[in-house]
Amino acid sequence: MxxxxxxxxxxxxxxxxxxxxxxxxxxxxxxxxxxxxxIGDPDLPTPPHIVAAMQEATADAGTHRYPAYVGLAEFRAAAARFLTRRFGVKVDPEREVVTLIGSKEGIAHFPVAFVDPGDVVLVPDPGYPVYATLTRFMGGEVFALPLRREHGFLPDLAAIPERVARRAKIMWLNYPNNPTAALAPPEFYRQVVEFALRYDIIVASDNAYSEMWFETPAGSFLQTPGAMECGLEFHSLSKTYNMTGWRVGFAVGHAALVAALLQVKTNVDSGCFEAVQRAGVAALDGDQxxxxxxxxxxxxxxxxxxxxxxxxxxxxxxxxxxxxxxxxxxxxxxxxxxxxxxxxxxxxxxxxxxxxxxxxxxxxxxxxxxxxxxxxxxxxxxxxxx
Ligand SMILES: Cc1ncc(COP(=O)(O)O)c(C=O)c1O
CATH class of the missing domain: 3.90.1150.10 (Aspartate Aminotransferase, domain 1)
Structure with missing residues (x-):
């Protein structure tokens, strides 16, 4: 063979x-x-109230069947409440939120919905490798956005050539950032929205580290006026609640982007274990x-x-x-x-x-x-x- x-x-x-x-x-x-x-994998255990919710949920045979593709309504509602509580962002959990099997799953499947051969995808460099790899899997072209120390590890949008911007389909952002640990100020996000709307580029914001800040709370791209018109954001319970092995997160944003991601997922996976989503509700709604x-x-x-x-x-x-x-x-x-x-x-x-x-x-x-x-x-x- x-x-x-x-x-x-x-x-x-x-x-x-x-x-x-x-x-x-x-x-x-x-x-x-x-x-x-x-390796960026927490050494600390998942908090006990989340483990207890999981134990209870696994004992309920109602969680043992195929889950709904889009995710448990209660989990998506808890995700929406989290966004409102934390960022003041209001979303419709029915149309604008989809459960993910960890944010990596959504990040990997998103380009499948939008990248055709020859499309350009703007990817931070250095950056979480999945953005570039899946772009290439889809036959897309990666255009690296250098993150420089002297520029606060933010991409310089003015340095993106006009012809590249015109061909770009998606721009990936990740703040709080891996590996540089930088935060993005609201003013940067405002520039991103303006750029994205000007060139018709989808903004995919990876906010997997949203709760891991030290002095100033990290923001969300979705807080920016116009963000819901051009983008979506990936969230994860992995690092916030020491749940890397559990595999649960969510994507939230423009309903058409969420629907497209769901269409890919429907053809690839069969949803996130409902017991894990119930534990996720305990995490998001519980004592912080x-x-x-x-x-x-x-x-x-x-x-x-x-x-x-x-x-x-x-x-x-x-x-x-x-x-x-x-x-x-x-x-x-x-x-x-x-x-x-x-x-x-x-x-x-x-x-x-x-x-x-x-x-x-x-x-x-x-x-x-x-x-x-x-x-x-x-x-x-x-x-x-x-
Ligand atoms: C920047 C970034 N995004 C997303 C993820 C994926 O996290 P998860 O799939 O556990 O939600 C990671 C994991 O390390 C990461 O560093």
């Missing part, structure tokens, strides 16, 4: 993390104690003290880690949001810097180039370890002579 891969799979760039995974295995085999800050506590924990971790690295002479960017920290690589290629941290200090980071060439010059740490381990990581980096 010749299991020849489809060209679209062959065209995916080599998996950068394979090097790092191999080196991790090698170092562990030598008995090295690795502090793994490489657990989210305050989560922010307190990550804020403490951020402060310890960033102050320690700064004291040790590193150029570290203290994040206003997310649980990611960018560190400048002292002029070294990001992959080489990452390998040296791993080999010489036993600290695992992610080269920001794993999110696009625009990430060169930085590595990303995820604050997914207790304070004591972060202090230890700082001590090891302090001893390192780079």
């Amino acid at each position: 010749n299991f020849k891969l489809a060209a679209r799979i062959g065209a995916i760039p080599p998996y950068l993390f394979a090097h790092i995974d191999a080196l991790k295995l090698e170092e562990r085999a030598k008995g090295k104690d690795l502090i793994d800050l490489g 003290a657990c989210v305050d506590e989560l922010r307190r924990i990550y804020r403490e971790r951020r402060d310890v880690f960033c102050a320690g690295l700064a004291r040790a002479g590193y150029d570290v960017i203290k994040p206003p949001a997310t649980f990611y920290v960018l560190l400048a690589t002292k002029g070294m290629p990001a992959l080489e810097f990452t390998m040296r941290l791993l080999r010489e200090a036993g600290v695992v980071a992610t080269p920001a180039t794993g999110f696009g060439a625009g990430g060169e010059g930085f590595v990303r740490f995820a604050l997914t370890a207790p304070v004591a381990r972060l202090r230890e990581a700082v001590a090891r980096l302090e001893r390192l002579r780079l």
Whole structure:
């Protein structure tokens, strides 16, 4: 048999993390104690009231059948209440909200509804890799929007050539941002709406980290006047409630965009387990003290880690949001810097180039370890002579 891969799979760039995974295995085999800050997966458990709601829901046979494609009405209503409570945004849960099997699922399926071969998609660089990969799967062309430190890690809309803007179908945005941890000010979103309406571009805003802010609450693209005319936003319960393994999120925005996404989903998946959606209602409608506590924990971790690295002479960017920290690589290629941290200090980071060439010059740490381990990581980096 010749299991020849489809060209679209062959065209995916080599998996950068394979090097790092191999080196991790090698170092562990030598008995090295690795502090793994490489992956953005919370180390904390899902709050007990959400687990209890799930236990109750799974015991109810009513949740065991195929769920509705669009999602449970109660979950979509809870999502709409969350948007109103948090951002003052009012949406119709019937027409403007669809449940997702994690926001990644929706982000991956959205281009299937809108990207034809040759269409241009505007993608932040560095950025969550799914935006670019699915554009390419659909035969679309990725136009990278560099996120530069000196520009607050916001794309420069004025630098997008007119001919590109005219051909662009979707613009992806992601604030709070992975991997740079930047926030977007309302004024930026106003410029985005104006740009999108001028060139007839759909704005797809990925707000998976909306609740992970430290000083100033993160906003929503949908708060911007005109946003509901040109876009939609992806939300996730993964990081807010430590539910990465549960797979639940939602998309909300213009009814036609939500309907198109639902049309793709109807042909691909069969909905999100209703018990998970009921637990999602408990999360969204329940006491948000657990989210305050989560922010307190990550804020403490951020402060310890960033102050320690700064004291040790590193150029570290203290994040206003997310649980990611960018560190400048002292002029070294990001992959080489990452390998040296791993080999010489036993600290695992992610080269920001794993999110696009625009990430060169930085590595990303995820604050997914207790304070004591972060202090230890700082001590090891302090001893390192780079
Ligand atoms: C920027 C961004 N968007 C979306 C996701 C997907 O999250 P989930 O599918 O768990 O909702 C992630 C996950 O790490 C992410 O970093």
